[in-house]
Amino acid sequence: MPKDSAILTVPNDTFYLAIIRAFVKAVAAQTGFDDADISDIQLAVDEAWTHVIETAFEPGEAQDTTVSCQRSPALS
Numbered sequence: 001m002p003k004d005s006a007i008l009t010v011p012n013d014t015f016y017l018a019i020i021r022a023f024v025k026a027v028a029a030q031t032g033f034d035d036a037d038i039s040d041i042q043l044a045v046d047e048a049w050t051h052v053i054e055t056a057f058e059p060g061e062a063q064d065t066t067v068s069c070q071r072s073p074a075l076s
Contacts, residue, residue: 005070012053012063020049020067027069 008023010016024045028038049067057063 004072005068007069008067009064010067012057012061012065014050014053017046017049021046023067024069031069031071 006023006027008020010019021042024042025038028041033041045067049065052065
């Protein structure tokens with residue numbers, strides 16, 4: 001991955017949601033987002049990741065999932 005990105009791999013279990021939220025918060029803060037934007041990003045990731053876990057896997061199916069954050073130029 002490029003140096004402007006970070007990845008986290010965790011099992012596909014909602015137990016790990018707090019870890020994902022902390023990871024996303026840390027990356028967003030380091031990238032320069034303010035607290036309000038970080039909260040919005042965390043909420044979006046929380047909802048998306050929970051939806052994936054609930055719909056993409058069979059009950060009891062154990063898989064790793066990867067969360068990737070990548071800094072890219074601002075869009076005008």
